[in-house]
Amino acid sequence: MVHTLANARRLHAVDAAAARLGLHPGLTLADAQARVPELQAVEADPAADGALLAAIACWCERWTPFVALAPPYGIVLDITGCAHLFAGEKAMLAAMVARLAAQGFAVQGAVAGTARAALALACWRPGLVAAPGTEGQAVAGLPVAALELDPEAERSLAYLGLATIGDLSGKPRAALAARFGSQIVRRLEEITGAADAPISPLNPLPVYVAERRFAEPMGDEETARIVLADLARELTAVLERHGEGGRRFAAAFFRSDGAVRRVEAGTAAPLRDAARLAGLFRERLSALADPLDPGFGYDVIRLSVTACEPLAATQATFGAAPEEAALSELVDVLSARLGPRRVMCLQPQDSHVPERAAASVPAQKGWAVAGLAAWPAPAAEGAPLPRPPALFAHPEPVETLAEVPDGPPLRFRWRRVLHEVVRAEGPERIAAEWWTGAQALTRDYFRVEDKEGRRFWLYRAGTYGRETSEPRWFLHGLFP
Amino acid sequence: MHERERIGREGIGRLGNGGDSLAALRRRVEEIQHAGAPAAGAAWGRLALGAPLDGALGGGLALGALHEVFACDKGNGAAALGFALALAAGTGRPVVWVRQDLAALEGGDLYGPGCAAFGLDPARLILVQGADAADTLAAAEEALHHAVLGLVVVEPWGMPSRLDLTATRRLALRAERSGVPALLLRSAAEPVPSAAATRWLASAAPSGAAGAPAFCLGPPAFALELARNRAGPTGRWIVEWNAHARRFAPAPRRPAAAPPAHRPAASQGPARADGPAPVVVGAFERRAG
Structure with missing residues (x-):
């Protein structure tokens, strides 16, 4: 694999055969070809590497829900409280490495008390399971490269003859920090298990999980749906015990060949109804652009709650506004089918610029508070509407003919149709929000009516003479 | 195969057993057929639109039925949209608008302050965006299951081939089952056969505010034609929208050029005693029938 670094074509990665011939990453391509004329070089693809790493990380979620990426080649699993499910840390590591190797990956692994120690040991002492509290001894023999310091610090350490982490850990911390910066001290503490740096999980951590493991891969789609309904029942029972309802759910289908499919669904209000939850996923699965493909069958199906809210126990039939419940159910089902950003509700905003005076937000988020919003009152009897019910997201330019430069137009052409203006009201001057720093022009809005009675909301961008000498006209909305 | 034959024979045998079972079957078929008639839809009640229109509709637009509104021509999309807004405002209940x-x-986004000014509370509006006609119809069918809604507006664009007689019949059946009226809003389409109970053609009408100066705009004004009505007469009206009362009112007579008196088809239904009589009828151009 080749990539371009500092204007030179260098080796990015080498396979085992090339390594035996003495090639190593970082070598220029010219050098390498001089040494091995029959060298086969291909362009490196970091994006594909990243995607593959993420896919492997997803697969690793079958061991623990807390999986984080450590690019370029590392994956960190937080197996706190999980190891006993897989017959201990050693057996778990061995099984994990064996299964990944069976998929054709070259893999090294280690278990330790902190993420950095585990990553360093996996690199330099693969297969090691460091007992709690012994990380310091385990990493003592590792080269300082395991600290992943910047190259300059690494060079000066080598120059000083400090080759291993054991050499460093004996030195006074204050002197190290003064010489190489505080980074080295932090890294030393992390790698020896004295401190732990936070890692961020690949997928949101579940609050509650229900999962089903199959002894034999299960390839039947209908069975998968039934299992999902079962899991929904288990999960809602747990939620009920804790007095909570889920707002976001995720179903993960682990295929026996390593592929993992994750499907998420959200709700507008806390949900604890097994039938509705199962229905939501049925809707979501049937709306997938590329449907679920069981392939050789699933070996794990997991349903988890990733966000939940307190939900008091309610009696199903009495009390509890059934109208609201029915509406939030409708919102959930439509959001699951079309996507949450396609089911919207309107919210007023504090702005006098027309297009910013209202926002549409996903109904799953906004519907609960929609009733509290203060909208303007209906237009007075016999008066025209102050604002059009239909507004163009992008005002459409129109050609106009006006009697005076700052008056309403006499006629205008919109979408190739000429409109004769017979009535016009305006201008309503709306200045730009100068405090936001936007360099927008002042707008003069006119309500106009053409011969046939069609009404339009036009504006002239820029005050004549002061801001511009050739004001442009736009059509912003339509009145019925 | 063998099994199916056996069941088929048994079924035929059962049918042929006696004339009374066949008659029962006929009755059942008749029942099913009659379930689609407007009489069944009327059981859900009516949505009053305002004095001039309600006369022809027998008290208002039937709930639990499919209605459709077309723009008279390309430039009158806003009028058709306004008619849909008027219906949505009139229900006073949550409305799902599938676009x-x-x-x-093409027609602009629904704008909250404008809807509020029109009398439709935006807080009661759920906007659903369908990527294509199939999504739009499917979402509308789903929404029509929910009896809490006051109206489901379905707004496909153009003349999608999916929106055929069968699709409208499906919408009508769903509406009938839940009692939620459905309005098919077609601002850029020519009328085609459908299962709708009423068909409206909407176009804009000039402001006719009687007392106001000639250059002033009035409240939203419509020239509405009830082109098809399964349960009663058709008719034409020029109406203004009253955002406060959330009803249509007859447009005041314009000071200049009073339209010729014309007997509306709706006159066979008695006008409501309290409201003004639906007499103001203007001639206007209309392309499609």
Whole structure:
């Protein structure tokens, strides 16, 4: 694999055969070809590497829900409280490495008390399971490269003859920090298990999980749906015990060949109804652009709650506004089918610029508070509407003919149709929000009516003479 | 195969057993057929639109039925939209408005302050965006299951081949089952056969505020034609929208050029005693019938 670094074509990665011939990453391509004329070089693809790493990380979620990426080649699993499910840390590591190797990956692994120690040991002492509290001894023999310091610090350490982490850990911390910066001290503490740096999980951590493991891969789609309904029942029972309802759910289908499919669904209000939850996923699965493909069958199906809210126990039939419940159910089902950003509700905003005076937000988020919003009152009897019910997201330019430069137009052409203006009201001057720093022009809005009675909301961008000498006209909305 | 034959024979045998079972079957078929008639839809009640229109509709637009509104021509999309807004405002209950993406691009997004000024509370509006006609119709069918809604507006764009007689019949059946009226809003389409109970053609009407100066705009005004009505007469009206009362009112007579008196088809239904009589009828141009 080749990539371009500092204007030179260098080796990015080498396979085992090339390594035996003495090639190593970082070598220029010219050098390498001089040494091995029959060298086969291909362009490196970091994006594909990243995607593959993420896919492997997803697969690793079958061991623990807390999986984080450590690019370029590392994956960190937080197996706190999980190891006993897989017959201990050693057996778990061995099984994990064996299964990944069976998929054709070259893999090294280690278990330790902190993420950095585990990553360093996996690199330099693969297969090691460091007992709690012994990380310091385990990493003592590792080269300082395991600290992943910047190259300059690494060079000066080598120059000083400090080759291993054991050499460093004996030195006074204050002197190290003064010489190489505080980074080295932090890294030393992390790698020896004295401190732990936070890692961020690949997928949101579940609050509650229900999962089903199959002894034999299960390839039947209908069975998968039934299992999902079962899991929904288990999960809602747990939620009920804790007095909570889920707002976001995720179903993960682990295929026996390593592929993992994750499907998420959200709700507008806390949900604890097994039938509705199962229905939501049925809707979501049937709306997938590329449907679920069981392939050789699933070996794990997991349903988890990733966000939940307190939900008091309610009696199903009495009390509890059934109208609201029915509406939030409708919102959930439509959001699951079309996507949450396609089911919207309107919210007023504090702005006098027309297009910013209202926002549409996903109904799953906004519907609960929609009733509290203060909208303007209906237009007075016999008066025209102050604002059009239909507004163009992008005002459409129109050609106009006006009697005076700052008056309403006499006629205008919109979408190739000429409109004769017979009535016009305006201008309503709306200045730009100068405090936001936007360099927008002042707008003069006119309500106009053409011969046939069609009404339009036009504006002239820029005050004549002061801001511009050739004001442009736009059509912003339509009145019925 | 063998099994199916056996069941088939048994079924035929059962039918042929006696004339009374066949008669029962006929009755059942008749029942099913009659379930689709407007009489069944009327059981859900009516949505009053305002004095001039309600006469022809027998008290208002039937709930639990499919209605459709077309724009008279290309330039009158806003009028058709306004008619849909009027219905939505009139229900006073949550409304689901399913729009195909193209409709929003061509006709503008629904704008909260404008809807509020029109009398439709935006807080009661759920906007659903369908990527294509199939999504739009499917979402509308789903929404029509929910009896809490006051109206489901379905707004596909253009003349999608999916929106055929069968599709409208499906919408009508769903509406009938839940009692939620459905309004098919077609601002860029020619009328085609459908299962709708009423068909409206909407176009804009000039402001006719009687007392106001000639250059002033009035409240939203419509020239509405009830082109098809399964349960009663058709008719034409020029009406203004009263955002406060959330009802249509007859447009005041314009000071100049009073339209010729014309006997409306709706006159066979008695006008409501309290409201003004639906007499103001203007001639206007209309392309499609």
